[in-house]
Amino acid sequence: MADVWLESLQTVDAQAGYELAIKLSRMAIKYTQPSDEIRARLRPVYGESADSLIASSQVIATHFQTVAAANNYWQHGRV
Amino acid sequence: MADVWLESLQTVDAQAGYELAIKLSRMAIKYTQPSDEIRARLRPVYGESADSLIASSQVIATHFQTVAAANNYWQHGRV
Amino acid sequence: MADVWLESLQTVDAQAGYELAIKLSRMAIKYTQPSDEIRARLRPVYGESADSLIASSQVIATHFQTVAAANNYWQHGRV
Amino acid sequence: MADVWLESLQTVDAQAGYELAIKLSRMAIKYTQPSDEIRARLRPVYGESADSLIASSQVIATHFQTVAAANNYWQHGRV
Amino acid sequence: MADVWLESLQTVDAQAGYELAIKLSRMAIKYTQPSDEIRARLRPVYGESADSLIASSQVIATHFQTVAAANNYWQHGRV
Amino acid sequence: MADVWLESLQTVDAQAGYELAIKLSRMAIKYTQPSDEIRARLRPVYGESADSLIASSQVIATHFQTVAAANNYWQHGRV
Incomplete structure (x- = not known):
């Protein structure tokens, strides 16, 4: 894929990380089925x-593990 | 999603962490199917x-892994 | 859930940890389907x-990963 | 379960660890369906x-992750 | 397989790592079903x-966990 | 199983590790269904x-996580 769609796994906070996990999950579908029409x-x-x-x-949960680890679980206040 | 629904992965104890895992699991459904009517x-x-x-x-178990790691497994008494 | 059912991820040994993993797996069903009658x-x-x-x-295996990590794999004799 | 069936996650080598993963996978079935007759x-x-x-x-693969980590991946010769 | 198709898990950035995860996911199909005709x-x-x-x-997400960890989550700017 | 089929999780490189993951995935089938005739x-x-x-x-991806970690992700050139 020529487009840059993933710059970094770092996000400002946990919710942004969760939303990145959703994006990671959707991009796999796009790579596997590139037709916009079929996906629609x-x-x-x-x-x-x-x-x-x-x-x-389940896919989102798996990506969220990765993103959370990449961000050291947004460690503010981490015990 | 404009609303802030995830402030942190840190929770006061393991049970609260488990309940956060349930929330993380449900939010994925909400992002993927935003219609309240269809979800109902x-x-x-x-x-x-x-x-x-x-x-x-299974989804909850995966999120619970993430939340537990983020909380260092609520390390009180950890061997 | 008002009841406290999860005090800690620490267990005395690996088998107790496995049994906690089973409990963690079952509680997700209970949270998602609270009706005792339907679950029965x-x-x-x-x-x-x-x-x-x-x-x-599979769900139990995932929770057992979490519990085992929380207990540092019941490290007695760990190489 | 009154019987002790899991003493430790430590095994002498990787193959024994794999066989323990199989046992961990089977025991979940036994806990969930205790009837020998139905399981047979x-x-x-x-x-x-x-x-x-x-x-x-897949279940065995998940348990094998746990057992391998518990044994520090049977570190002999680890790079 | 005689061909070398996997030189390293290191990639220049996260997106290249994601694309490697897709390749890892596809190669498993190729090893299990070597016939080009059947796969097509x-x-x-x-x-x-x-x-x-x-x-x-889901398979891609699992491989992406591995590739991301192998690259220390492309740690530039890691918190 | 009397035969030794798994000596170590260490492999010379990532591709050999991937091929070991395939073997680990297949052996589970063999342990669960020992009949060569039925498997065929x-x-x-x-x-x-x-x-x-x-x-x-998916099973191969899970084993590849284990093998890759056991080999410290074939750390040559690791960032």
Whole structure:
């Protein structure tokens, strides 16, 4: 992919890190299925399937582990 | 998402950390399917499916790993 | 949840840690489906399904990673 | 479970650690479905299903991560 | 496999690391199903299935954890 | 299993580590289903199923995390 879409894993805070995890999760779909048209067609399918939504949530959780570690868990106040 | 819903991964104790893991798991669904109406419709579907509940439990377990690490496993008494 | 059910991730030994992982895995189901009646109805469904049992085992394995790390792998004799 | 079945995560070598991971994976099934009779009935079901075998392999891989870390990856010759 | 396809886990930046994670994910399919013809036949199947795309995304997320850790999370600016 | 099939997690380089991850993934199938005949029968089933191939790839990714960490991510040139 020619475009730069990922500059860094560092984020200002945990919520921004969570949102980066969502982006990381979505980009994999885009790399695997580059057609905008097909992805648009699939969106309502998984958006209305409880199991697909849970599976998406699992991918986000995995990326959030990575992003959180990269940010040292946004260590302010860390015990 | 304009709202601030995640201030920190630090929690007072392990149970609060577990409850944060549940929240992290649910927010992914909300980001992916923003419609309150559709999410409300899906809730009884996965709430009465053993496999969906187990899959949800897997997502929570993954987030709990992250939260526990962020809190240094609530190290009081750590060996 | 008002009740305190998780005091600490520290356990006396690895087997107690494994049993805590099972508890952590089950509590997610309870938070997601609070109805005792529905959970009781689902139990024989997943208890007699090989795939549900394997999926449950996966959740337990994930929690056991967390508990084992929290206990420094019950380091007695660690090389 | 009254019986002691897990003394330690330490093993003499990597292969013994792998075999412990298999045991950890199987014990979760036993805790969740204590009936020997039902488990015996399920065994041929998942033993002849490619997807069930792959899912079992995933559980073992997760436990093997834990056991390998507990043994400091059997550090002999570690770079 | 006689060919050298993986020289190192080090990459110049996070995006290159993400793309390596995609490669690592695809190579597993190639090792397991070496036939170019069969893989070509399967591609449209999973490329148009929301659940297969999410599952692929999960594999990429797991490899990205590994690559990110190997690169110390591309630590420039790490807090 | 009487045979020694796993001497060490250390490998000469990342690609050899990836190939060890594949072996670790396959051995779990062999331990769970020891019959050569049944495994041979299942091979074309999962080899031509996109979802089974992706699931196999997930298992390999998990083992590759373990092997890569055991080798300190083949640290040559590590930043």
